[in-house]
Amino acid sequence: MTSRPVTALNDSTDHASDGRSTNWTQHKRLYQPEQLTQLLVEGVPAAKRADIRYTSVDEGACESLLPLTLASSNQFGTHQATVVALAGDYTGGAALGTVLFGAPLLGFHLVHGTDSACLWLAKFEIEYHRPSSDDLFVRASVPEAAHEGIRERFWKGAPSLIPIGVRFYCPQGELVAEGQFVYYLRHSGHMAPSSPEKKGGVMWHHMLKASARLIANVRGRESGRELPLYEDSYSREAAGKHGEILGQRFLAVLPQLQDMVAARTRALDDQMLAAMDAGVRQVVVVGAGLDFRPFRMAQTHPGVRYFELDLPIMLAERERVMARMTLPEVDRVGIPINLLFESPLTLLRGRSDFDTGAPVFVSFEGCSMYFEDGDAERILAGLAALLGGHSDSRLWLDLVSERVARGEAENAAERAFLDGMAKLGEPFVYGTDDASALFAGFGLRVLDETRSDCFRPQPEDGVFAQYRFALVGPERER
Numbered sequence: 001m002t003s004r005p006v007t008a009l010n011d012s013t014d015h016a017s018d019g020r021s022t023n024w025t026q027h028k029r030l031y032q033p034e035q036l037t038q039l040l041v042e043g044v045p046a047a048k049r050a051d052i053r054y055t056s057v058d059e060g061a062c063e064s065l066l067p068l069t070l071a072s073s074n075q076f077g078t079h080q081a082t083v084v085a086l087a088g089d090y091t092g093g094a095a096l097g098t099v100l101f102g103a104p105l106l107g108f109h110l111v112h113g114t115d116s117a118c119l120w121l122a123k124f125e126i127e128y129h130r131p132s133s134d135d136l137f138v139r140a141s142v143p144e145a146a147h148e149g150i151r152e153r154f155w156k157g158a159p160s161l162i163p164i165g166v167r168f169y170c171p172q173g174e175l176v177a178e179g180q181f182v183y184y185l186r187h188s189g190h191m192a193p194s195s196p197e198k199k200g201g202v203m204w205h206h207m208l209k210a211s212a213r214l215i216a217n218v219r220g221r222e223s224g225r226e227l228p229l230y231e232d233s234y235s236r237e238a239a240g241k242h243g244e245i246l247g248q249r250f251l252a253v254l255p256q257l258q259d260m261v262a263a264r265t266r267a268l269d270d271q272m273l274a275a276m277d278a279g280v281r282q283v284v285v286v287g288a289g290l291d292f293r294p295f296r297m298a299q300t301h302p303g304v305r306y307f308e309l310d311l312p313i314m315l316a317e318r319e320r321v322m323a324r325m326t327l328p329e330v331d332r333v334g335i336p337i338n339l340l341f342e343s344p345l346t347l348l349r350g351r352s353d354f355d356t357g358a359p360v361f362v363s364f365e366g367c368s369m370y371f372e373d374g375d376a377e378r379i380l381a382g383l384a385a386l387l388g389g390h391s392d393s394r395l396w397l398d399l400v401s402e403r404v405a406r407g408e409a410e411n412a413a414e415r416a417f418l419d420g421m422a423k424l425g426e427p428f429v430y431g432t433d434d435a436s437a438l439f440a441g442f443g444l445r446v447l448d449e450t451r452s453d454c455f456r457p458q459p460e461d462g463v464f465a466q467y468r469f470a471l472v473g474p475e476r477e478r
Contacts, residue, residue, distance in 0.1 A: 021102040024059040030109055031057040031098055039108055040090055042423075047090065050083050054094065060142040062095035067135050079132040084168065084177065087138045089121045092164040092181040095140040099147045100154055106188050110422035112407035114372070114429055116188040117154065120203060122161055126179035132168065136176060140166040150185075157190030159201065193311075196341040205313045211426075212289035212314065213243030214250060215261060215366060221247065222262045229266040229455055234292040238321045254420040256463055263452045264398050267469045268363055269293065271396050271448075275361040276301045278392055282360040283307070286344060286383065287367045288334075289314060290321060298328040305331040307354065309344060312336040340375060345385045359392035369400045369428040376430040377438070384442035387474055395444070395472040398452075404466045405431030413461035435470045447471045 021027045033054040041048035050072040056063045066072060066079065066087040074080050097105050097117065106116040142150070142164060153160050161182055168177040184203060191207065193200040220236025222228045239247070250257055272283065272293065281304050285291055288308035297304070308315065315334045335347055348354045362383055368376055380397075387393035405428045409415035421427055432438050436446045448471040453464035 023101060024098070027098065027101045028057070028059070030104055031062075031094065033057055036094060039423075043108060044086075044090070046083075046086060050086065052087050052090065054091075055137070057094065057098060059098050060095060060144060060147055062091050062098065062140050064091045064094075064138045065135060066138060068133065076131070077133055079136055081126070081128075084132065084136065084138075085124060085126060087136070088124065088126065088140070088166045088168070088179060088181055091138040092140040092166045093119055093121065093183060095142055096150075096162060096164055096183055096185065099142055099150055101151065103154065103187070107425040110419055111188075111425055111427050112418070112422050113427065114189050116425070118184075118186050118188050118191055118203060118207075120184045122182045122184045124179055124181040126166075126168075126177050128177040130174070130176055132170065132176045134170045134172075137169045137171070138166060139169065140164050140181070154185060154187055157187050159184065159186045161185075192340070193338060196338045199313065200311075208311065208314055209317050210242065210246060212317070213239045214246040216290040216292075217243035217247035218251065218257060218261045219265050221258060222265070225262075229262045230269055230296075232265075232292060232296060234295060234325065234327070235290065237325060238290045238292065240321075250424060253424055254417065256417060256458075259456055259458065260452050260464070260467060263455050264365060264469060266455055267450065268365055268396050269296075271394065271471050272361055272363065273297065273301065275359075275392070275394050276304060278359075280359045280361045280392060280394075281305060282355065282358060284309065284344065284348070284360055284362045284386060286310075286339070286362060286364045288318060290318060291363075291365070293363075294330045294332055295327050298330050303331075305333065305353065307333050307335055307348060309335045309337045309347075311338060339371075339379050339382075343382045343385075345382060348386070356388055357390075359390045359394075360386060360388070361393070362386050362395045364395065364397040366398060368397055369405065369430050370426075371430050373430055380438070381442050384439065384444050384472070387444065387472075389443075389474050391474055393474060394447075396469070397472070398467065398469050399435060400428050400431040400468075401466040402431045402433050404428055411462055413459070413463050414466070417463045435468075435472075439470075439472050440475070443475055444472045445475045447473050 033056060036054040040052065051067050051069055052064055054064045064087055068079065072079055072083045097119065100117050103115050103117045104111050106118050150162060162185055163180050163182045166179050166181050167175060170176050191204045216235040217239035220232050220239060222230060223232050283304055284307045286309045288310045294306040315336055333353060337344065337347060349356055364383055371379060383395055387395060407418055409418055435449055439446055450469050451465050452467040458464045
């Protein structure tokens with residue numbers, strides 16, 4: 001899929017052939033001080049409380065203001081060191097972001113395409129020359145001689161640790177403190193392991209775990225609602241405090257997410273239970289994350305073997321979380337896989353505990369929309385091959401429309417939803433409008449396809465219509 005530009009950029013002379021901005025004149029649209037301040041206070045509640053605001057931004061340079069307020073000062077009327085560090089962190093990070101022409105900051109700017117920057121503070125040190133008992137101006141700069149090298153390394157996908165000098169001044173111009181903030185930087189498209197042998201870095205692992213905890217929290221919230229679509233006594237506990245915070249943040253920006261996750265959970269539950277009622281005793285959960293279906297279904301449907309496929313780091317996290325919980329006994333088999341490089345059928349076919357001649361139910365929940373076109377369709381073809389032509393085998397998955405994957409909206413509600421996903425760093429990149437044609441190419445047929453408001457009717461604003469659930473099976477009976 002061709003990367004989409006983040007903003008509407010009209011001057012083709014200022015862009016690479018893929019629409020990426022190539023100079024500061026275009027890139028600075030992402031770095032207007034008022035816009036940056038709004039993004040900061042929306043994303044970091046502590047920054048809002050401290051009233052941190054950006055005052056000026058240029059290529060390789062950024063200034064912010066940390067006012068002296070009750071919220072930011074201690075009992076002596078001087079700035080608390082932690083708040084000073086917070087201001088320094090987001091000022092230095094913004095200064096570094098200004099040199100990454102064409103790449104918004106993931107989780108900060110709106111990200112509609114696949115070109116974005118993963119940026120975290122790795123370490124810092126601050127030397128204080130005097131107490132800060134007045135407004136504090138925070139100034140960060142990236143040496144001009146380093147700009148091109150940073151860009152070149154970034155676009156090649158190489159990870160970097162980049163030191164940024166940050167200085168803190170009082171309104172009279174006196175230097176209050178100075179420090180060095182070191183940032184981890186990498187193109188988001190290169191965070192994932194580049195081969196099945198590689199494990200990926202700590203930041204990639206954090207992002208995976210955060211996503212799993214978020215969905216577990218949102219899924220678990222359903223049990224506390226009036227007339228819940230299902231009961232889940234495990235997911236919210238498994239999500240922990242991190243998942244709780246993420247759930248609050250995402251639902252504040254995307255209120256539709258609760259009903260969407262609840263609907264897909266119930267839809268998949270129903271189809272999986274129907275398959276078990278029909279005699280299926282093998283379930284393949286692709287992208288297992290913190291999915292507790294095996295335990296929720298253990299009492300009513302014993303004797304089912306679950307093959308849980310995910311990246312090695314996520315399978316380890318799954319077992320770590322489950323080890324501290326009280327759970328029923330379930331026949332589970334963890335199988336490490338990187339779907340970009342490995343075939344589920346190849347890994348399962350060589351196992352003595354998987355019967356390739358028996359029917360199987362395959363779930364692929366919350367994954368299809370996050371792969372590039374070619375990768376997504378190759379992965380779907382691989383999942384289709386798992387069904388083996390058995391008339392009782394089934395594949396369940398959720399899909400978004402092509403238009404949503406392109407970041408296109410037809411009304412204000414759709415635009416707000418897509419911008420919310422973009423703001424939270426979760427843009428969709430793959431979608432299809434014709435699941436029947438897609439799976440016909442894999443020798444399968446769509447047996448059922450429903451909108452995501454199938455259990456709870458929603459306003460006809462188009463948002464829920466762009467997210468659907470599909471049940472797929474063999475075209476012919478065996």
